[in-house]
Amino acid sequence: MGGGRPYPSPLPDKDNYTVTFDGPDDPDHPHNWPLSKKMIICSVLGFDAICVAMGSAIFASGTYQLMAEFNVASVVITLGTSLYVLGFATGPVVWAPISELYGRKIPLILSGIAFVSFIFGCATAENLQTALICRFFAGCIGSAPLVVVAAAFSDMFNNETRGTAIVFFSMAVCIGPSFAPIFGAYIAESYLGWRWTQYIIGILAAFNLVTLIFFMKETHHPIILIEKAEKLRRRTGNWGIRAAHEDLRLSFKEICEKNITRPLVLLFTEPIILLLSIYTAFIYGVIYMFLTAYPYVFTFKYEMKGGNAYLPMIGLCLGQILGSFFCLFAEKNYLQILKANDGKPVPEARLKPMMFGGITFPIGILWFCWTGNYPDSIHWIVPTISGVLTGFATVTIFMPAINYIIDSYLIFAASALAANTFLRSGFGCAFPLFSGYMFSDLGVNWSGLLLGLFGLLLAPVPFLFYKYGKKIRTKSKYAFDLN
The missing domain is CATH 1.20.1250.20 (MFS general substrate transporter like domains)
Known part of the structure; x- marks a missing residue:
């Protein structure tokens, strides 16, 4: 020990000194x-x-x-x-x-x-x-x-x-x-x-x-327990009182594995994460594409000036609000299913709102682009109303997909969501860069057809996982089936 001192006697079991919630x-x-x-x-x-x-x-x-x-x-x-x-x-x-x-x-x-x-x-x-x-x-x-x-x-x-x-x-x-x-x-x-x-x-x-x-x-629960341990140490003078989180250390290797390496492995080996990430990334990209599409349609087609060209995006916001409340309604149904399953997650039950969103999204996109392409014969309110459907779809696709990933991967949910974030942000970054050229060169109508068909191609994804998701999870190394 230094200074000629012998080793001290062994300490008591540290679990007796570990603070927990009461x-x-x-x-x-x-x-x-x-x-x-x-x-x-x-x-x-x-x-x-x-x-x-x-x-x-x-x-x-x-x-x-x-x-x-x-x-x-x-x-x-x-x-x-x-x-x-x-x-x-x-x-x-x-x-x-x-x-x-x-x-x-x-x-x-x-x-x-x-x-x-x-x-x-x-x-x-x-x-x-x-x-x-x-x-x-x-x-x-x-x-x-x-x-x-x-x-x-x-x-x-x-x-x-x-x-x-x-x-x-x-x-x-x-x-x-x-x-x-x-x-x-x-x-x-x-x-x-x-x-x-x-x-x-x-x-x-x-x-x-x-x-x-x-x-x-x-x-954060562990940090609250650390604060509790500090108070007890000051109050009692017993330096042995501790919180379990105080022993936690993360190495650079562990951080890279959890946030970079494992997410990439999950993205390319797990069909649930791959398909849902492509779907949500596409939706995310379209949200940022609208920053180009709306002013293009309402400025160059309907000849609205300045900020007025962005006012039709109110329809999009209204649709997103409606979609959020629809998800809240679906959450009540999910809680009943959760209770019937003894509190164990039922991931496939999360997908029902996504089915509605998958159908309404291509309808909204085609409605917006094909009506917005003919300003001489179609009033501006018509493509504006389409935003209600599109906004509704973006929320009802995005939220259930994220919840489905969380319920399916549980302890690996952080890595699974990181994989989704990588791809989603990549689409959100890329879509605005080419959207202006796409709308000007292909035309608003044919651009909408391209986006609508891609959305239609992805629409069966929630139906696919609703039927086969449990079977896919049982064969996965990372996904869970608590039943």
């Missing part, structure tokens, strides 16, 4: 927090996610002003959106393991500080390359809410209420990119200019950062 009704457990406390935290976290989601799309609303200022083609300006979304694929690789080690609050605060800094950096950029670089890092480093907020919701709500909480979170994330261009376009064409589209997001994110610091409570 039963299922422990008031310190986030599941048992008062509803008012949960609602305050959920509001702060939800607004955090909305700021990041709106930031991804609002840059596109200033395309024409940016083209005029920097004298470049529209596809170059589109990089501002594509690089931001590409950051969504890289940032969570870091933030997810950090949130598991150090809790939810610290990564959200660090990410929020970086997000505000880079958004303001974009707003004050003297050249386009600086703006684009700031956009990428805003999406990359600012992406923590996209993974940490959902995890925090899972910390606070049990199996019976978690689905409802996640629906509201997903609704905010989905509606953000559709809603932001509507008011962003009016800001960009006003005397404020495109820079204020970034300033507004930065101001909102800075305000939310302050509320995050003062009103956000740590929700």
